Amino acid sequence: MASRQTKPVDEVPRIEVLDESDRNPGVRTVRVIRPEPQNASFFPATLKGLGVTLKHFTKNFFRSRPKGNTDIETLDYPAIPRSGEAFGDVRPDPETRPERFPDYYPDRFRGLHRLMKRDDGRVRCVACMCCPTVCPANCITIIPAETEDASVEKYPAVFEIDELRCVVCGLCVEACPCDAIRMDTGMHAPPVEERGQAIWTKDKMLETKPVHRKRDATSIATQGGVGPDWRDTE
Amino acid sequence: MSDHKTDNKPDKTAAGKAETTPPNTVTLTIDGREVTVPPNTNVLEAAQSIGIEISHFCYHPGLSIAACCRQCLVKVDKMPKLQPSCQLIASDGMVVHIADPDATLARQQMLEFTLLNHPVDCPICDKAGECTLQRFYFDHDNAPSRLDVAKVRKPKVVDLGPHIVLDAERCILCTRCIRVCDEVAGEHQLEMRYRSDREELGTAPGAVLDNPYSINTVDVCPVGALTAKDFRFTMRAWELMATPSVCNGCATGCNIEIHHKNERAWRLIPRHNPDVNQYWMCDEGRFTYRALRDNRLAGPVIDGLPASWDRALGVAADKLKAALDGDKSKLGVILSAQHSNEDNFVLSKLARDIWQLGKIYLGGKAPVPERADDKLRDADVNPNTAGVKAVARAAGYTLGDKSALERDLTGGTLSALLVLGNDIELSDEALTALAGLDALIVIASSEDRIARRTDVTLPCAMWAESHGTITNRQGRVQRMHAAFPPPGQAMPAWEIINRLGQACDVALGYTHPRTIFKELCGAVDAFKDAEWGKPVRPLQLRFAGSRG
Ligand code: SF4
Ligand code: SF4
Ligand code: SF4
Ligand code: SF4
Ligand code: FES
Numbered sequence: 001m002a003s004r005q006t007k008p009v010d011e012v013p014r015i016e017v018l019d020e021s022d023r024n025p026g027v028r029t030v031r032v033i034r035p036e037p038q039n040a041s042f043f044p045a046t047l048k049g050l051g052v053t054l055k056h057f058t059k060n061f062f063r064s065r066p067k068g069n070t071d072i073e074t075l076d077y078p079a080i081p082r083s084g085e086a087f088g089d090v091r092p093d094p095e096t097r098p099e100r101f102p103d104y105y106p107d108r109f110r111g112l113h114r115l116m117k118r119d120d121g122r123v124r125c126v127a128c129m130c131c132p133t134v135c136p137a138n139c140i141t142i143i144p145a146e147t148e149d150a151s152v153e154k155y156p157a158v159f160e161i162d163e164l165r166c167v168v169c170g171l172c173v174e175a176c177p178c179d180a181i182r183m184d185t186g187m188h189a190p191p192v193e194e195r196g197q198a199i200w201t202k203d204k205m206l207e208t209k210p211v212h213r214k215r216d217a218t219s220i221a222t223q224g225g226v227g228p229d230w231r232d233t234e
Numbered sequence: 235m236s237d238h239k240t241d242n243k244p245d246k247t248a249a250g251k252a253e254t255t256p257p258n259t260v261t262l263t264i265d266g267r268e269v270t271v272p273p274n275t276n277v278l279e280a281a282q283s284i285g286i287e288i289s290h291f292c293y294h295p296g297l298s299i300a301a302c303c304r305q306c307l308v309k310v311d312k313m314p315k316l317q318p319s320c321q322l323i324a325s326d327g328m329v330v331h332i333a334d335p336d337a338t339l340a341r342q343q344m345l346e347f348t349l350l351n352h353p354v355d356c357p358i359c360d361k362a363g364e365c366t367l368q369r370f371y372f373d374h375d376n377a378p379s380r381l382d383v384a385k386v387r388k389p390k391v392v393d394l395g396p397h398i399v400l401d402a403e404r405c406i407l408c409t410r411c412i413r414v415c416d417e418v419a420g421e422h423q424l425e426m427r428y429r430s431d432r433e434e435l436g437t438a439p440g441a442v443l444d445n446p447y448s449i450n451t452v453d454v455c456p457v458g459a460l461t462a463k464d465f466r467f468t469m470r471a472w473e474l475m476a477t478p479s480v481c482n483g484c485a486t487g488c489n490i491e492i493h494h495k496n497e498r499a500w501r502l503i504p505r506h507n508p509d510v511n512q513y514w515m516c517d518e519g520r521f522t523y524r525a526l527r528d529n530r531l532a533g534p535v536i537d538g539l540p541a542s543w544d545r546a547l548g549v550a551a552d553k554l555k556a557a558l559d560g561d562k563s564k565l566g567v568i569l570s571a572q573h574s575n576e577d578n579f580v581l582s583k584l585a586r587d588i589w590q591l592g593k594i595y596l597g598g599k600a601p602v603p604e605r606a607d608d609k610l611r612d613a614d615v616n617p618n619t620a621g622v623k624a625v626a627r628a629a630g631y632t633l634g635d636k637s638a639l640e641r642d643l644t645g646g647t648l649s650a651l652l653v654l655g656n657d658i659e660l661s662d663e664a665l666t667a668l669a670g671l672d673a674l675i676v677i678a679s680s681e682d683r684i685a686r687r688t689d690v691t692l693p694c695a696m697w698a699e700s701h702g703t704i705t706n707r708q709g710r711v712q713r714m715h716a717a718f719p720p721p722g723q724a725m726p727a728w729e730i731i732n733r734l735g736q737a738c739d740v741a742l743g744y745t746h747p748r749t750i751f752k753e754l755c756g757a758v759d760a761f762k763d764a765e766w767g768k769p770v771r772p773l774q775l776r777f778a779g780s781r782g
Contacts (some may be wrong), residue, residue, distance in 0.1 A: 036672070046399065069672050125355045125359045125466070127358075128356075128357035128358065128362070128470075129470040130357070133472065133473070133776070144467045144468070145467065146466070146467050150389075150390040151390065151393040152358070153357045153358045153390070153391065153467075176355070177357045178357055
């Protein structure tokens with residue numbers, strides 16, 4: 001209510017509540033303020049819109065990116081980055097020219113999930129069940145199991161995400177206390193022919209590496225969070 | 235911590251004012267509020283009675299007071315030092331300050347002290363979500379660790395006995411588990427060794443933690459130091475739903491909570507009942523949930539082959555009608571001490587009041603004398619023997635026991651049997667005679683023992699899957715709530731008997747166990763004052779806050 005009052009007058013919706021409504025509670029009578037006759041026809045606006053399309057068409061058609069023009073709006077998805085100088089060449093190669101790799105997406109773009117590894121290659125996830133708990137789509141299935149290693153104790157024997165059901169909210173990544181799950185792969189969930197194919201398994205997610213950023217598949221975060229030797233007595 | 239152990243003398247304070255107070259109440263002031271409590275109540279409990287929780291670890295309402303954790307310090311007027319409220323007996327005119335800055339700071343610092351070497355590996359700790367330390371941390375401290383040297387390391391994954399694993403690093407040395415073994419189980423199996431920050435829990439020399447009440451240590455442990463092998467790492471506490479019920483492991487009828495998820499029970503936890511089981515239950519009782527999963531019968535069976543309900547009831551009714559039209563005295567009915575009062579009452583009514591049968595027996599598991607003790611465990615491993623007997627007594631007949639049944643079977647005086655439950659174990663001769671019966675109709679939850687070779691088996695719900703009451707050895711009528719539906723096409727036994735009656739042209743007309751219970755209360759003296767109680771919805775632990 002308070003925010004409603006502080007709104008500037010010109011932002012208040014142009015709908016007036018007439019006095020009759022007070023006499024007849026439950027029924028609201030509104031008066032719709034119609035546009036001026038000259039604006040009531042959509043013809044001028046349609047022409048204006050087509051003009052914009054035409055402008056971009058000619059710009060793209062005659063001054064394309066391969067010719068070095070970088071100020072155009074249409075992107076040659078998925079081959080070419082948004083920014084950069086020379087684009088006359090082919091698809092950027094992530095191995096040789098990582099700095100030029102397509103960067104259409106903001107840094108925090110949420111792509112397909114991947115699971116992080118410990119230094120020794122084992123899965124980082126400790127099956128704490130925070131991510132399936134927080135997941136609004138209920139699409140994470142984890143079956144925990146016990147390991148021989150007393151300092152790890154628990155690991156996911158099964159870890160599956162149904163990417164069809166996932167709503168890409170990223171809450172699983174937020175919830176993870178161990179930096180064990182990330183959505184930084186930059187990949188979209190590919191189309192599938194059967195529902196079962198959209199279920200990403202533990203092995204698949206452990207193998208996945210980010211496509212457009214050269215990042216190691218192991219996490220730099222430390223278990224326990226304080227430092228590598230946080231528990232050692234020596 | 236140990237140097238604080240003898241510094242206060244609550245008895246003296248309480249005795250000083252004894253002459254001037256009326257003998258059965260004490261009035262004190264806690265944070266400006268007057269509280270009247272019975273004498274010998276400690277300040278922590280007095281505060282609890284007005285809804286103020288003082289943080290505590292070593293205090294447990296069912297155990298003796300150790301006052302070793304110092305987490306419950308409060309300020310009391312006219313006392314020079316802060317007092318542990320769990321050990322301080324409330325006395326008249328006492329003025330207690332809980333929210334006082336000094337007391338709050340002391341509790342905060344005690345908590346920081348407790349957390350000093352704590353591993354805080356909550357993600358892999360099975361107690362997370364129901365951990366008292368977690369809860370008090372959020373309530374009190376909420377600050378990062380200030381420790382800048384390495385933490386003291388202690389052994390993890392220590393096998394203490396057949397059911398329990400210890401993580402010594404997480405132990406906060408509250409000694410609750412030691413007191414459970416000493417005071418509840420009566421066996422000294424756990425001990426502390428070493429001193430100060432190296433102090434460590436372990437089994438007493440030559441002992442293993444194998445007493446029949448050992449898993450209670452897991453319940454009382456305020457942290458994740460003790461975990462039950464049976465439940466460890468299968469499930470997070472917050473994923474479960476809790477439904478109140480009564481243990482069906484023996485005639486004691488310990489009050490329990492069924493913790494279940496996805497229509498499956500995962501563990502049983504004792505529920506406080508001062509008159510039956512206090513805060514405890516036995517280990518064997520905890521494992522009875524496994525029978526709810528194993529080997530269950532999901533659909534009716536005719537001659538060993540699956541059948542529909544309509545056909546199974548039709549075949550059963552034909553056989554029963556044939557038996558009723560012939561020599562009625564050769565039709566026997568077995569009630570079950572494993573089933574609820576409602577199930578037995580409906581069957582008793584059908585057999586006795588309507589069919590006027592003479593041969594009614596009591597089925598159930600054979601007693602196990604070696605499990606009996608003077609605590610909770612009873613030799614009678616049937617939960618409802620008292621209830622079935624009361625039902626029979628009220629209807630004015632005596633129940634035949636197992637030997638009578640065996641005699642009648644081998645003697646050839648029975649030609650048809652309608653059996654509730656499949657827990658009765660018969661001698662070999664009786665089993666042979668059973669195979670020769672004209673009709674054997676069993677209402678059972680699994681296909682073993684007597685239900686192995688039947689004419690018709692009708693699948694019924696087990697105790698966690700239907701509403702009902704059972705009567706324990708003290709004669710208390712206790713209510714069980716259905717936690718989840720029975721598997722497949724199985725139905726509660728009262729409903730099966732209801733339908734079976736209908737198929738035999740008898741309209742019993744029960745629609746809910748509540749109506750059966752009402753009738754039962756009118757018909758049976760032992761149930762006169764019993765109440766059905768309100769429906770209880772399963773409590774989702776996820777939204778119940780931490781119950782640590
Ligand atoms: S991104 Fe959201 S919906 Fe998808 S798995 Fe994670 S939490 Fe679930
Ligand atoms: S939140 Fe992280 S550690 Fe926990 S189960 Fe999910 S991925 Fe594993
Ligand atoms: S005992 Fe409690 S605070 Fe300690 S690791 Fe386990 S859940 Fe966390
Ligand atoms: S194991 Fe648990 S109950 Fe036993 S002393 Fe340690 S914290 Fe207390
Ligand atoms: S000292 Fe009071 S609860 Fe531990």
